[in-house]
Amino acid sequence: MSDRYLYSFGDGKAEGSYKMKNLLGGKGAGLAEMSNLGLPVPPGFTISTGVCTYFYQHKQTYPAGLRNLVRDAIGRVEDIIGKRFGDASDPLLVSVRSGARISMPGMMETVLNIGLTERTLEGLLEKTGNERFVFDAYRRLIQMYADVVMEKGNGNDSGNGQGVHDKMEQALSELKAECGYQQDTDLSTDDLKELVLTYKSIVQDTLGQPFPDDPYEQLWGAIGAVFASWNGKRAIAYRRIHTIPEEWGTAVNVQAMVFGNMGNDSATGVAFTRDPSTGEKLFFGEYLPNAQGEDVVAGIRTPRRLTITGSRQWAVDHQVNEEERKAKYISLEETLPEAYHNLVDIYQKLEVHYRDMLDIEFTIQQGRLWMLQTRVGKRTAQAALKIAVDLVNEGVISKEEGLLRVEPGTLDQLLHPTIGQRTEVTMLTRGLPASPGAATGRVVFSADDAVQWTESGDEGKSKVILVRNETSPEDIHGMNVAVGILTARGGMTSHAAVVARGMGKTCVAGAGEVMVDYDRKRFKVRGKVIKEGDWITLDGSAGRVLIGKVKLEKPELTDDFETFMSWADRFARMKVRTNADTPKDAQVARDYGAMGIGLCRTEHMFFEGNRIDAVREMILAENAEGRWKALKKLLPMQREDFEGIFRAMDGLPVTIRTLDPPLHEFLPQEQRDIEELALKSGVDYEKLAVKVHNLREINPMLGHRGCRLGIVYPEITEMQSRAIFEAAANVMKNGVKAMPEIMIPLVGHVNELRVQAEIVRKIAKEVMREKGIEIEYSVGTMIELPRAALTADEIAEVAEFFSFGTNDLTQTTYGFSRDDAGKFLPDYIDHKILKADPFQVLDRDGVGQLLRIGVFKGRSTNPKLKVGICGEHGGEPSSIEFCHDQHFNYVSCSPYRIPIARLSAAQAALRKREWEVGK
C-alpha cells in the first residue's frame, strides 16, 4: 500500500480510508472515508505524503510515472463529473489543497479554480450563464496562483519591495476607492473583467512571464507550490512549536471544484458536531451564503449560525432584534432547510462512525450539499472532558477509551484562572510560560515591598506582581503574597518558575526584554517604562506580559471532572502524590486528589518570619554546641509545621526531605545586607563577611548541600528528625494518622545514607520512648546523582524507598546547570540536537536509563523497595508513562499538576495493557 503515490476517491468509493492518515494526510483520509460512506464528496484524488518525502529527497522532483498517474486520476474525476479538464465547452475545475497528518491550519497553501483559461472561460460562461461568477473565479485564480505558485512557490519572493500580491491588493483597493465600493461583493462584472486584465499585466510586469493559460501547467504549478509550502517559514515555525517531525511531509488533494458562490442557493460553512468550547451536545457551526470557503476564513463578512437556536442565541448576544436577524443573520436551518437537514443527517452519521466530536466543512452549490472535509475536532480541555464523559454515558465509547481521549496536559487549563480567548489585551513583552494561569496586579520590585503593599490594608494594594531579575529563596515571603511573578532571567526550571509552580502561582520567567532598575523602582521594555504601582497582567500559560488590568476568567471544576478523575484512579496503577511544603499546599493538593506527599522541602520553612534569624545563628555558630543552641529555637517551629502537614494528610504518607540547600542561601550576599545582619546579630562584620565569603561556592549545585550538610553537621538532621517524630506523636494523640517517610537528599554513596539513617532511627526510638507511642515510619533517599542510581543495589540495602529527583539527576547526567543552560539549550532545540528540553520531558535514553538501572538494582537487593519520582517530570505526561513502564509505585508533582498526573498514570496503565494484549 505504502508504495502507492496516488489514491482516488469519489462516487461512493475510495482507494484510501480514514486509517491511512499518515499516507493521505488528515484531509485526504477524511475525504476517502466520507466517499466510502457514500456521502456527497466532490470526486478527486490524493497525492500521498510519500511523494512529498520523495520530492525533498530528490531536489524537488517527482517520482517517475506520477504524471501519468495524475492524468489517469483526472480522467476518473472527469468520468464521474461528466466534464473534461481544459474542455472549452464544459470545463472541469479543480482545487489543490495541502493536507498533513496533523492539521496545520493556514500554514500551507491552497489554490482554487485550477483549469480556468482563456479557452475554458467561455465554456464556463456558457454553462453557468453567470458572467460575474466566472470572472470573479478567474480573478481569484490569477491572484492566488500568481502569489502562491509563481512568486512564493518558486522562491521569487525576495521579500524586498512590493510583490504581486501587494500590487494586486493595491489595484483592487484603488478600483474600489475610485468607484466608492465598501466590499468586494460590490464589484460589478465589468470591474472584475478590468481587474483580470490589470492582474495579468501585474504578473507579466512583476514576474517577467505571463499567467499560464494551460490547465495542466496550472495543475502542476499548484501541486509544486503545496509541496514547497511544507518547508515555508510559517510551516516550519508551526512544526517547531507543535513538535511535528519534518519527515512527515504533506499530501496534496486535487478535487473537483464546487462553488458556494453561485447565488443565494449556494453557501459554504464549517461546523462542529458538538460545542468545541464547552463540549455541550449541540450542533454548532457557521456559514456564509453565496461565498467561497476562503471568505469564511478571511473573516470579512460576518458568518451566520447554522441552527435556529444558535442564530437566536447569537442575536441575543449581539443585541440584534428578530427582524434584523432574519434579514441579515438568518440560520441555514431556516434559509436552506433541505441542505441543512442533509447536513444534520450526515454529521450524525459521521459522529457515529468516528465515535467522536468532528469538525466538518461543506459547500452548498445551488441547493446541493457537498462535503469537503471531516476530521476529529479540536476542543478545549473542558470540552474534551465533557465530550469524553458524555460519549461514555451515551454508550458510544468505553471508559478506557474515554480516558485516552483527553490530553492530560490540557487539564491544566481547568485549574488556573485564564484570560478569555476573545479578551482584548495590549502586549508588553514575552517570556517563558513558567507557571500557568493568569494574574493581574500592581508592580513591586522587592519581596519586602510585596509584603508591605499587601499588608497595608489598602484594598488597592492587595494584588501585587513581584518583578525581579531573578528570585532566590530570600524572596519566598514576597512570592507568597504576590499574585504573580515576573523575572527577567532564568528558565522554565529557574527558582522563580519552580517555586511559583509549587505555589500554583502564575509566573512568567526569563522575559529578556525587561530591564529592571531597582533603584528607581521601575522597569523598561524597549523604551516603555513601567513604574512601581502600575498595573500589569501576566499570562503564565502563554508567557505573555500585558499592559494594564485584564479581566480574568475563573474556572470551576465540574461534576464531569470528578467523574472522569475517579475513572482515572480506577485504572491507574501508580499513586499520585504531591510536592508540598505547607499545610495549605497540602490541603490544596488533597483537594485535587493527592494520595500523599512525595516531597516536603523543609528549607522553605526556614525563611518564614524570624526563623531565618535562628538559621543564621546556627550557621554562624563556632561549634556544635552553638549550633544546637540555635537549632533548639527552630525545633518547635518545624514541629508545628509538620503537625499541620500531618493533619492535612491524615492517613496518607508524607515524605519529608532533610535540609538540602547550601547554607550560603540563608545568608545575605550584598555588603549592605551583611552589615545589617552584623548589627542585628551582634557578630563582628569582618567575621561575618569572611563566613559569607567562605560559604560561597564556585558550583553550588555540586557543593556542600544535601546530606553533606547533615554529615558535617549531624545536629541538623537530629533536630529535624526530632521535629518530625514529635509532631507525628502529637497529632497521633489527637487521632490523626501520621505516616512520616524521612528522605535523605543527594546521596551518592551508601555510607552517606547509612550514617544519616542511623541518626534518624536513633531519634525515632528516643521520641517513641519519650512519648510512649509507636510511629510507623520509613527512611529512604532521593536518587538524584548518577552514582546513586549506579550503586542502587548497595543503597537499597539501607533505604526503604527511593524517590528519583530527576531535576538534579538530569543536571548531573547531562552536565547541564539548569540555571545556566538557557545560554545554549534554545540553540540545541533549534538545531535539533535535542528533541525536547530534558528538564521538561524526561530524557529516556540517558536519565531514563539511570532510572531503569536504579529500579532494577534497587529491587534486586530489596524487593519491597518503594519507588517514586519527585522531580518536575513527575507532572509531565510522557515522563509519567515512562515511570509506569519502569514499575514505579508513585509519582509526585506540584498540586496543580495532580489531575494531569492522575490521568497520565491511568493512560500509561491503559496503554501498557493495550500493548500487553497485543493490540
Next chain:
Amino acid sequence: MSDRYLYSFGDGKAEGSYKMKNLLGGKGAGLAEMSNLGLPVPPGFTISTGVCTYFYQHKQTYPAGLRNLVRDAIGRVEDIIGKRFGDASDPLLVSVRSGARISMPGMMETVLNIGLTERTLEGLLEKTGNERFVFDAYRRLIQMYADVVMEKGNGNDSGNGQGVHDKMEQALSELKAECGYQQDTDLSTDDLKELVLTYKSIVQDTLGQPFPDDPYEQLWGAIGAVFASWNGKRAIAYRRIHTIPEEWGTAVNVQAMVFGNMGNDSATGVAFTRDPSTGEKLFFGEYLPNAQGEDVVAGIRTPRRLTITGSRQWAVDHQVNEEERKAKYISLEETLPEAYHNLVDIYQKLEVHYRDMLDIEFTIQQGRLWMLQTRVGKRTAQAALKIAVDLVNEGVISKEEGLLRVEPGTLDQLLHPTIGQRTEVTMLTRGLPASPGAATGRVVFSADDAVQWTESGDEGKSKVILVRNETSPEDIHGMNVAVGILTARGGMTSHAAVVARGMGKTCVAGAGEVMVDYDRKRFKVRGKVIKEGDWITLDGSAGRVLIGKVKLEKPELTDDFETFMSWADRFARMKVRTNADTPKDAQVARDYGAMGIGLCRTEHMFFEGNRIDAVREMILAENAEGRWKALKKLLPMQREDFEGIFRAMDGLPVTIRTLDPPLHEFLPQEQRDIEELALKSGVDYEKLAVKVHNLREINPMLGHRGCRLGIVYPEITEMQSRAIFEAAANVMKNGVKAMPEIMIPLVGHVNELRVQAEIVRKIAKEVMREKGIEIEYSVGTMIELPRAALTADEIAEVAEFFSFGTNDLTQTTYGFSRDDAGKFLPDYIDHKILKADPFQVLDRDGVGQLLRIGVFKGRSTNPKLKVGICGEHGGEPSSIEFCHDQHFNYVSCSPYRIPIARLSAAQAALRKREWEVGK
C-alpha cells in the same frame, strides 16, 4: 589454620611461616621463617591478629583457652632455653612486641624484660653476676611497664598534668644533674638501685597501685597493652595516612629476652642487605656495643657501622681520623669478627631465601648472635629500581617479578628535585602536596609581578614563587615563569594543582593558614609575616611550606631507569600518552617515554602574549562575522603552536581537544580590570560590564562550555580545525609525520558530536584539497558526562575514539564540585564514608561502572573504537590497573607521571596474566 590463636617458634622450627603474614604480622612471620631456616632465633610465640580482632569485637577480652595456650607456649620456651618463667634461681625473661601485617614503626607498644620481679631479680643477679646490668634491666622494665601498661594501656592517661613517664624522666634527670652525669651509662649500680625505689614509689603515688610483682600479671598486662595500642592515637593516625584497614589488627610476639647490654662482647644492631638509599649491593648497617635495641632507636649514642668499608666511609664523611675511628667508631667486622661473619652468612642465606633486599635486627649476647627480626626492607625509589634491576641481572628474579617489585607511585621521586631527608628545614605551614618536587624562590603575589621579576634581568629575582588565594587561567603567564605555586585555597585538583602538575611545577595548594593581603603584598601565617621578595621553599611532595632558602637535590635518571622502563614497555599492553599543551611539554614528555599526546588543551594557548586580546575581541563580537574577524587573528598563532607540537611528536598520535572552558574565564571580572579592558578594546564600559555579567554562571562547571561553545559558535571549531590541519600539512611537507586526533569535549548526546565532527571533517577536506596533501586523522570525543557513557553505543557510531575525562566524570557522577568539595570531603575520609578521595583514586564502583558501560557499549557498535583516559587518574597506579582490566588502549597523564604510568601499565598486565593463569 586461621582458627589458631597462637603459633610457637624456636629451636630450628616454627608452627608458622613467612606466608602467614596476615595472621602473624610481619615480625611474627619473619621470626617463624628464620626459625624454620635453622637460624639462631630466641624462642617464643606469636599471638595472632585473629585475637586482636576478637579482642575488639568482645569488649577487650580474650578468647576462651588463650590463657592455657600462652602458659603451654611459655612452657615450650622454658624447655628450649632451660630456664623457667618466674624461677627465683634462673628466671626466663621475655619481650612482648607488636607486629602488624605492615610495619608501623614506633606506632605501637613494646615491653621488655617481662618476668623480672623482686624474687627473680636475685636469681638473675646470681646467674649473670652483673649487678649493674640486672638493676638497669629492672629499672627499664618498671619505667616502660608503668607507662605503657599501667597508665596508657588502661586508659589512665588523662592527658592532664604529669604522668608516670614524665615523673620518672624528671627523677632520672634530677639524679643525673645531682651527680653531674652526662649519659645514662654514667649511672652507677647504686644509682640504679635508688632509681628502682624512686620509680616504684612514683608508680604507687601516681597510679594508686604497686608495680606488679607477678611474672604472669606482667605478661598479660603487656599483651593487653600491645593490643590496646592498635587503637592508640598514633596508630590510628598512621593507619589513616597509609590507608591501612582497621580490621587487620596486630599480632603480639612474646619471645625470650636476649641482651645486647651484657658487656663489650654484647651488642645490638640493624642492617639492610643492600643500601636502602641507593640500592647498591653493599651490606649496610649500624650497631651499638653493650646496648639494648631501644638505645639504637632512641639515637642517644652514635651508632657504628657494621663493615670496615662502611666505617671508613663514615669516618671520611664525618672528618674523623683513623685513630679516633678505631677508638670510638670501630666496625663490628673488626671488633666482633666471629659474630659479624655469622651475621654475613645469615643475611646472605636470608636474601637468597627471600629473593629480596631485607631489613634485619639482631642482638649479640656475650659473643653469640641472635636474630630478632627480618623483613623485606623499605627503600627509596632509586634503591627499589636498582635492586630490582640487579636482582634480575643476578638471575635471582625474573623481569616480571622485578617489575612488580617497584611501587609505581614512588618513581615520582626520581624526576623532581627534592629536599634531602637530612636537610634541616624550618616549617612555616602545610598545604596539600598538589604537585611534587621542591622549589625555592622569592614570594610574589601576582602573575604580572612574577613575569616582571623574572624578566628584570636581575639574577636575584629570577626565581619566584607565586602566592595566590587561588589561581585562574589568567594567571597562567605567571605560573609559567614561577618555580613554584602556593595557594591558600583549592584542592588536589584545583586549577593551580592541575596546571602545576601539567607543567611539572611544584605546587602546594590549599594551605589554609595562609592569609594573603594583596594590597600590602604580604601574607601571614599565625602572626608570622612573609613579604614580597622573601625566600620560601615549597615541598610539593609533602605539602610543606618552609621558611627561607633550602638546598635542593636534583635527581638524575640512571641507566637502570632506562633498562627498567624498557622492560615495563615490553610487558605493558596499554600505551602511555601525555597531557601536554606546548611543544616544550611535549618534548619533556617524550623524553620520559610518552607514546603520543592524549590531551592537548587548546585554551591555554589563548592566554599567551596578546592572544587574549583577540580572544576577547571574539567574545565581545556582536555576530558571527565579528567573531570570524577575531578568530582569523588567532588562526596563525594556533597553527604555529600545533606545528611545534606535531614536530615534537613526530610519528606519534596527538589528541587535540577543541575549546573547552566557559568564555567568562577569558574576561576580567573585577570592575577595575573591566574598565581597563573597555579603554583598551574601545568597547563601551557599560556594554562590556553587561557582557561580563551575562557570561557569569551559577554553576560554570555545568554551564556553557565544552562542545556547547562550538555548537553555539561553530566558527570557533572551524578556526581550530583549520589551524590543526594546516599545521599538520605544513610540517608534513618538511617530512614530519603528523597524526592529529581531534577530540570534542563534554559531549552528552550523539548529536552534539555529530554536528561538531561534521565541521571538523568538512575543514579537513578543504585543507587537504588546498594543500594537496593527505592527512591521517580521526575524530573522537571525551567521555566525561554520565550520559555519554550511558549512550556510548550511539556515540561510538560517530566517534573513532573515546577518551574518558574522569575528572569531570567524577564530578558529575558523584555530584561533587572539585572546587568546593574541600568543605566536606575531608570529613568524608575521616568518618570513613569514603575510603579515598575519588579525584585521586578512581571510584571503581560508581565512576568505574560508567567506564565499563562506556567501553562495552562503545565497542558494541564500533569494535575498532580506540579507548583512553585523560583525567588525573591516568597517572594513578590503581586507576591505571582498572583501565587495563577494562581493555583500554592507552592512558594519558602529565609528563612527570609518565614513568609511573608505564610501570603501572606493565604491572596491570602482569597481574592480569597471573590471574588468568590462575596463580
